[in-house]
């Protein structure tokens with residue numbers, strides 16, 4: 156068949172007229188179909204197909220509806236039975252920590268002190284003389300057995316110092332709240348003469364150097380005492396920063412993460428992100444919190460105001476405060492003493508007066524405040540300061556969306572206060588899997604049952620939960636945290652039925668905590684978090700249907716593809 160020019164003209168005119176009466180059909184850049192697609196929106200739970208135009212969702216519904224937007228230019232993606240959800244949002248992590256974790260010695264999978272020694276000994280072989288060996292991720296409570304010499308529940312540095320006599324070593328605890336140094340590192344820090352000076356024990360403001368019976372440091376530095384060592388570790392370089400940034404982006408894509416709430420960054424990191432964004436490398440949406448340690452930084456931003464860009468790649472509108480330590484290192488601030496360390500309550504890591512000031516300034520200047528609190532005392536003190544700020548500025552926005560990061564252990568009386576005050580708990584479910592087996596030693600049975608990891612009680616009270624992993628404290632894998640959310644089991648699948656099973660999330664709640672509710676925690680529920688027309692085209696594709704498979708198959712589920720800003724950025728088959 157041959158078309159005359161006249162035919163084309165008429166067809167063109169017809170198209171023109173019809174387009175005047177009907178809405179003009181747009182062309183999709185990508186059409187996805189052929190699997191189960193969970194929308195996480197209020198109207199329908201699944202759709203057959205999604206049409207995307209550039210970086211936005213053009214259509215979500217049945218296949219024939221989506222095909223109306225299909226032309227020769229449309230890329231077609233057949234899910235072949237796989238499952239697609241809105242792009243997963245890491246609701247609390249440390250982006251550069253993730254990147255550097257990929258660069259540094261990873262001790263996350265060590266299961267004994269000997270494993271750590273072996274890993275360091277291996278690294279010593281290739282290290283230059285005097286070069287620092289830095290690592291992260293060890294946790295004595297995950298060890299199969301404890302070494303013979305233990306002080307205050309921790310290993311001592313002697314074996315570590317033996318395998319690395321000339322290279323200073325500093326190994327961060329998985330929680331980030333303690334660090335472990337060898338004698339070379341302590342020598343550089345000028346700490347070796349402590350015993351000779353007759354100092355039995357000394358404290359750094361907001362931290363502690365653990366010592367043996369003779370007053371000699373055992374190598375463990377708690378909380379801010381870590382800076383005694385870390386200040387001697389050579390600075391990061393611009394090159395290593397860029398490398399770490401790129402590794403972090405890669406790790407996100409591999410794990411289906413398209414957005415990342417970065418829990419506390421300093422000025423240098425803001426500059427780095429700006430640079431990476433202008434170089435077109437910001438392939439994850441970063442919602443960054445300003446680090447509250449730097450008061451000048453906060454004052455600067457109060458003057459400048461919040462930063463919300465049109466492409467939603469890099470947002471700054473919140474402040475992170477670190478208010479106590481972690482349960483593992485007994486730094487979490489408790490109302491009653493630790494069950495396994497009588498007389499010890501943990502401690503606040505910044506003055507509560509500063510939380511009050513920041514809450515007030517945050518409200519006045521339109522910044523969200525996100526405070527790290529693990530122990531029930533820290534949580535209560537922060538809720539009190541937030542409440543003070545809300546009451547003293549009754550005309551400031553009600554939509555402040557102040558958050559408490561972790562909110563792991565709450566006094567039962569404080570649980571309803573989150574909903575009452577409109578404070579969002581950002582809780583990393585996988586912490587329960589890792590910590591619950593030994594957290595009961597720290598808190599005892601009553602406190603664990605009444606107040607630890609209270610997901611369902613909080614949800615029932617009417618607040619959303621923002622989920623996540625606190626990477627690099629835990630691996631960034633959202634499937635592990637999803638599994639933890641719905642099973643309340645360790646990642647080894649114990650105990651049968653899960654810990655405190657009445658606090659489990661449903662699968663729908665867990666999915667929402669990683670998508671729409673996480674978006675809400677960043678004021679972004681109108682632009683992402685569900686598969687809704689007009690929202691950003693960020694998606695995660697899994698090989699299993701995480702909403703219906705048997706619980707014990709969730710952990711073997713894999714992310715097979717990640718779509719960010721309308722483009723496939725990760726494909727496990729390639």
Ligand SMILES: [Zn+2]
Pocket residue numbers: 247248249418625
């Ligand atoms: Zn954190």
